[in-house]
Amino acid sequence: MDPLASIWVCIKVGLGIVTCLGVYVLVEFLVLPQCRKRRMGKYSNLRSSKSLMNNMADMKRNIKENKYIFWHFIKLRLTEENYDVFYTVRGNTTAFLLTSVKAYEEFKQLQPDVIDRKINPQNTFTKLAPSAFGNIKSGKEWNKRRNSVSKLMVLNKSSQYIPMMVQSLDAEIRTWKIGQDINVSERISAITLTIITKILFGSDITSKIEDCDYLHPDGKSTKMRFMDFYPKMILDIMLTFSNIKASIFPFVGVYDLVEPFVTNRKNINQFQDKLKKFLANSTDAGSVYRKLIDEFKIPEEDAFQDICGLLFAGHDTTSHAISSAIYFLKKNPEADKKLREALATCGITKDTDYFTIETKEKIQSCEYLNYVIKETLRIDPPAFSSIVYEACRPITLVGVPIKKSESILLNILSLHHDPSQWHEPLKFIPERFDPESEYFLKPDGDTRSLYAYAPFSFGLRKCPGQILATLELKFLLSRFLCTADIEIPESLLENDYARFALFSNFHLEGKVTYKSS
Numbered sequence: 001m002d003p004l005a006s007i008w009v010c011i012k013v014g015l016g017i018v019t020c021l022g023v024y025v026l027v028e029f030l031v032l033p034q035c036r037k038r039r040m041g042k043y044s045n046l047r048s049s050k051s052l053m054n055n056m057a058d059m060k061r062n063i064k065e066n067k068y069i070f071w072h073f074i075k076l077r078l079t080e081e082n083y084d085v086f087y088t089v090r091g092n093t094t095a096f097l098l099t100s101v102k103a104y105e106e107f108k109q110l111q112p113d114v115i116d117r118k119i120n121p122q123n124t125f126t127k128l129a130p131s132a133f134g135n136i137k138s139g140k141e142w143n144k145r146r147n148s149v150s151k152l153m154v155l156n157k158s159s160q161y162i163p164m165m166v167q168s169l170d171a172e173i174r175t176w177k178i179g180q181d182i183n184v185s186e187r188i189s190a191i192t193l194t195i196i197t198k199i200l201f202g203s204d205i206t207s208k209i210e211d212c213d214y215l216h217p218d219g220k221s222t223k224m225r226f227m228d229f230y231p232k233m234i235l236d237i238m239l240t241f242s243n244i245k246a247s248i249f250p251f252v253g254v255y256d257l258v259e260p261f262v263t264n265r266k267n268i269n270q271f272q273d274k275l276k277k278f279l280a281n282s283t284d285a286g287s288v289y290r291k292l293i294d295e296f297k298i299p300e301e302d303a304f305q306d307i308c309g310l311l312f313a314g315h316d317t318t319s320h321a322i323s324s325a326i327y328f329l330k331k332n333p334e335a336d337k338k339l340r341e342a343l344a345t346c347g348i349t350k351d352t353d354y355f356t357i358e359t360k361e362k363i364q365s366c367e368y369l370n371y372v373i374k375e376t377l378r379i380d381p382p383a384f385s386s387i388v389y390e391a392c393r394p395i396t397l398v399g400v401p402i403k404k405s406e407s408i409l410l411n412i413l414s415l416h417h418d419p420s421q422w423h424e425p426l427k428f429i430p431e432r433f434d435p436e437s438e439y440f441l442k443p444d445g446d447t448r449s450l451y452a453y454a455p456f457s458f459g460l461r462k463c464p465g466q467i468l469a470t471l472e473l474k475f476l477l478s479r480f481l482c483t484a485d486i487e488i489p490e491s492l493l494e495n496d497y498a499r500f501a502l503f504s505n506f507h508l509e510g511k512v513t514y515k516s517s
C-alpha cells in the first residue's frame with residue numbers, strides 16, 4: 001500500500017479509537033450517572049455520593065487533611081438523620097450502602113436467596129485468595145468450608161492460643177527501651193501478624209519461612225522478611241482503590257494489565273509460592289491449614305485459599321482494633337483509669353500467669369474491659385463496611401428498587417454513628433454497653449435496636465473469626481496495659497477526625513514511658 005494511504009488509515013483508526021474511548025467515558029461517567037441519579041432522586045431515604053470520582057476525591061482530601069479516610073461517611077450520617085441508603089453510581093451500575101437499622105433488618109431477611117456474596121474480582125480479598133470461602137456464593141461448598149473453619153475457632157479451641165498471644169506481645173515489649181519513640185500501630189501489626197500466621201500456618205513459621213524479594217514498579221527489588229513483605233504487599237493492593245486508570249477501565253485492574261497492578265501481581269505470586277513451599281515442610285500438625293486437610297478433608301488448594309483469606313481477614317482488623325483501643329483510652333483518661341482499676345479488681349497484674357484457666361476466667365469476667373472493646377469496635381470499626389453482596393434478582397429494599405447484580409454493602413461505619421441510636425456518636429463512652437448506665441438506651445429513652453451495632457456484620461456471612469478476635473483483643477489489651485505504657489503527643493490526641501486503617505495516614509506513635517521488666 002502507498003505509505004501515505006497507510007498513514008491515513010492509521011490516523012483514521014487512531015481517531016476511531018479515541019472517539020470510542022471519549023464516548024465511553026462520556027456515557028459511563030456523565031450520561032448514565034445523571035439518568036440514574038434522576039431516577040434515584042424520587043426516594044427521600046436515599047442519599048447520593050454524587051459519583052465514584054467524587055467519592056474518591058473525598059477520600060483523597062480526607063487523607064491529605066489527616067482525617068480518617070472515610071470521614072465523609074461519618075459526617076453525612078451525623079448531619080442527615082433520615083436516610084437508610086447511600087449510593088454510588090458508576091455508569092449504569094450502582095452500589096447501595098446500607099446505613100440504617102431498618103435497612104439492616106430487611107437485609108438480614110433476604111439472605112442468601114435474594115441477597116448473596118458478589119463475586120468481585122477487584123477487591124483486595126479476592127486478589128489475594130480468589131476462591132477462599134469468603135469470596136464464593138453461599139451454598140453447599142461454602143457451608144462445608146466455613147463450618148470447618150468455624151469449628152476450629154470456637155471458644156475452647158481459640159483459648160488455647162492465649163499463652164502464645166501473650167508471649168508474642170511480651171517478646172515485642174522486651175525489645176522496647178524507656179524513652180524510645182515507637183510506631184505503636186506498626187509494632188502491634190507485627191505482633192498480630194505473628195499470632196495469626198502461627199495459628200493458621202504453624203508455630204514454626206517465623207523461623208522457617210524464606211525471605212522475599214519485594215518488587216518495585218521500576219523493576220528494582222528489596223530483600224525482606226516475609227513478615228515485613230506481607231503488610232507492604234497488602235497496602236500496595238489496597239492503595240489501588242484510587243487508581244484512576246482502573247476506575248475508568250475496570251478490566252485493566254481486574255486482569256492486572258498496567259502498573260501498579262502488574263508488580264502487585266508478581267508480589268502476590270511470590271507470597272503464594274513462598275507460603276506453599278513453607279507449608280510443604282512445616283512440622284506443626286496443629287495448624288489450621290493441616291487440620292482443615294487432615295481432620296475436615298478439605299482439598300489442599302481450597303485449604304490454602306481459605307487460610308490466605310483468613311490471614312487477610314484476621315490480621316489488620318485485630319491490630320487496628322488494639323491501636324484504636326489504646327488511642328481512645330489515651331484520649332479519654334477517665335476510661336483509661338477505670339479500666340486499669342477494673343483489671344486490678346479482677347486480679348490482673350503484670351505478674352499474672354496467662355497459662356491458667358483462672359486467668360482466662362478473670363479476663364472474661366472483667367465487664368469494663370468488655371465495654372471498652374465493644375466501644376472501640378463501635379467508634380472505629382476495623383471493617384468499616386461488609387464485603388460486597390449483590391441482589392440475585394430485582395428487589396426492593398427499604399422501598400428502594402435494586403436491579404439484579406447491583407452491589408449491596410453494609411456501611412458499618414455509618415450505622416455506628418447513627419444519632420438516633422447513639423448518644424453523642426463521636427464520643428468514646430464504654431458505658432454505652434453497661435445496662436446500668438444512662439447511655440445504654442437510645443437518646444429518646446427507648447431500647448437500642450439489636451441491629452444498631454454490627455462490627456462483625458450480620459446474618460449468614462457474618463465474621464467467623466469473632467470469638468478468636470475478641471479473645472485476642474481482650475488479652476492483648478489487658479496485657480499491654482499491665483506491662484507497658486506510652487506517651488502519645490498531644491497533637492495526635494487532639495485530632496477528632498482520626499481513626500485507623502492500614503491505608504490511613506494516621507498512625508499511633510509515642511514514647512515508651514514504662515515497661516515492667
Ligand code: HEM
Nearest residue numbers: 134310313314317318382383386387456457461463465469
Ligand atoms: C476485630 C477483628 C475483626 C473484625 C472487626 C471483623 C469483621 C468482619 C466483617 C465486618 C466481615 C464482613 C462480613 C460480611 O460481609 O457481611 C468479616 C468477614 C470475615 N471475617 Fe472477620 N473480622 C475480624 C477478625 C477476623 C478474624 C480474626 C478472622 C479469622 C481468622 C476473620 C475471618 C473472616 C472471614 C473468613 C470472613 C468472610 C466470611 C464469609 O463470607 O463467609 N475475621 N469480618
